[in-house]
Amino acid sequence: MIPALLNPCELEIDLFCKGMRIDPSCALVEDGRGVSRTRAGLGSGLELVLPGSLKNIWMNVPVEEDFARASPYRLVKSGTAYWVEDDRAGLRYPVRVPSEPSWYARRTSSGTPMRRIGVLQGTYLGIYISNSCLYWYSDPSMHCRFCTTGANVGVNEVALKGLEDVVEVARTAREESGVTFVHFNSGYSKRCHEEAAPFVKAVKDRVGGLIGLQLMPSRDLSVYDRLIDLGVDHFSFCYEFQNPEYFARYLPGKEATLGQQAFFDALEYTARKLGKGAVSGEIIAGVEPIEDTLRAIDYITGVGAFPTVCIFRPVIGSDMERHPSPRYDDMRIVFQHVYDACRRNRIPIGLAPNLEVSLICQHDDTRYLASPGISTWMYEAWLAAMRRLAQPVFRSRMAPRFAAAAASAAAGPC
Ligand code: SF4
Structure with a gap:
């Protein structure tokens, strides 16, 4: 069947499922962000921006895995512009290749390369704080079967990060790259x-x-x-699979040390504390049966959180590198369900300023999949109003606390 032109979210989903080849016309060393093999391996692709009328979509396209070599999609450069071409039907999509921030090449005051402290994943700064993940060091190893963290931390990143280095990189990323969100991440550590x-x-x-x-x-x-008192605005809990058998089979460390219920308890507690849309349940789609993934989305949105759904990527070097990449048709059903479940549960999506996550198909990317109708129209109108109302709230939450405290002290009592 000859494929039809896809909207930006559909293209994102298909690129996550099929990956992309790089045409010799591309000059990614000069134009793009280097492929970064960090953390669980999800960031091991090429960062791209897919422009669209509702929003631009940031994504990290698989380019190194075996399945990407067989992809119908090819990135080409023509003049100064980049396109993704679908060789099955001669379709082409304009895309943007985001450039590497200049601070990646610099060092902190203590001499540490800044890119070894944190990296941009879309428009946010991701920092892996701890010295890898203890699941990798048990015998037998209890690491999650899709993960490559044990091989990556300390290779592309500094394993133990210094506080001053982290502050300096966060400040630089904010001032020079407009970063609004810093995400701290850690594997298993007591x-x-x-x-x-x-x-x-x-x-x-x-x-x-x-x-x-x-x-x-x-x-x-x-x-x-x-942690909320200290300033955390968002928590995410990676329980990956709703089906308890898949949870136990693919996440042996989490099964042995915590159990699935601990994830649910923390998710529900923090969602109640921080309010709707501030907490996420992170799951992988394309491994467990699709009915389980849909149940996970219903559960997460039902407790007031938003679903962060990763399309399974068989990352090179992981135990699951030979596991097939998911089918587009299944993933389209999953992401349409994300939109519908957020709408039904009135989850405010896409409110935070300049926050685009490239490793996943983000919840508000799914607005491109919404079925036309009165319920969609009402939800979109509500989101637009919430976006306006949330602006001053985010402005105040994003001010440095020292600066805010100093300003109010300087103003003094009336
Ligand atoms: S908890 Fe699992 S996914 Fe996370 S770093 Fe450890 S092994 Fe990898």
Whole structure:
């Protein structure tokens, strides 16, 4: 069947599923961001921007995996412009290749290369705070089967990050790249919340911006109260699979040390504390049966969180590198369901300023998949109103706390 022209979200989904080849006409060393093999391996592709009428979509396209070599999609350069061509039907899509920020080539005051402290993934700054993940060091290894963190941390990134280095890179990314969101991430560590706290406080106080944390769930839920007080705006919990058998089979460490319920408890608690749309449940689509993925989306939105759905990527070097990449038709159903579930549960999506996540098909990318009708129209009108109302809230949340406190002290009492 000859494929029809896809909208930007459909193209994003198909590129995640099929990957892309690079035509010799491309000059990515000069024009693009280098392929970065960091963390669980999801960022191992090429960053692209797919322009669209509702929003521009940032994505990280698989280009190195075997399945990408068989992709019908090819990135070509013509003059100064880039296109993704679909060789099956001679279709072509205009795209933008975001350039590498100039600070990637610089060092912090202590001499550490800045790109080894944090990297842009879309428009946000991702920082892996801890020294890898203990699941990789147990015997037998209990690492998640799709993950390559054990091979990547310390190769492309500094394993133990210094507080001052992190503050300096966060400030530089904010000033020079317009970053509004810093995401701290860690694998399994018994002290991950204590380790994260000083980084959260230092960046919130001295740099500002929105702060996200992606750590293992804590059974002591009061930990989240303290982290929120320090300035965390967002938590995400990677439980990956709704089906308990898949959870146990592919996440042996999480099954043995925490269990699925710990993720649900932390997700529900923080969603209640921070309000609708501030917390996310992170899952992988394309491995467990699609009915389970749809159930996960219903559960996550039902508790007031938003679903962060990664299309499974068989990353080179992972145990699952031979597992097939998901089918487009299945993934389109999944992401249409994301939109419908967010609409039904009135989850505010796409409110945070300049926050585009390239590793996944972001919840508000799915606005391109909405079925026309009164319920979509009403949800979109509500989102537009929420976007306006949220602007002053985000402005105040993003101010550095030291600066805000100093300003109000200088103003003095009336
Ligand atoms: S928790 Fe799992 S996905 Fe995360 S770093 Fe460890 S092994 Fe990888």
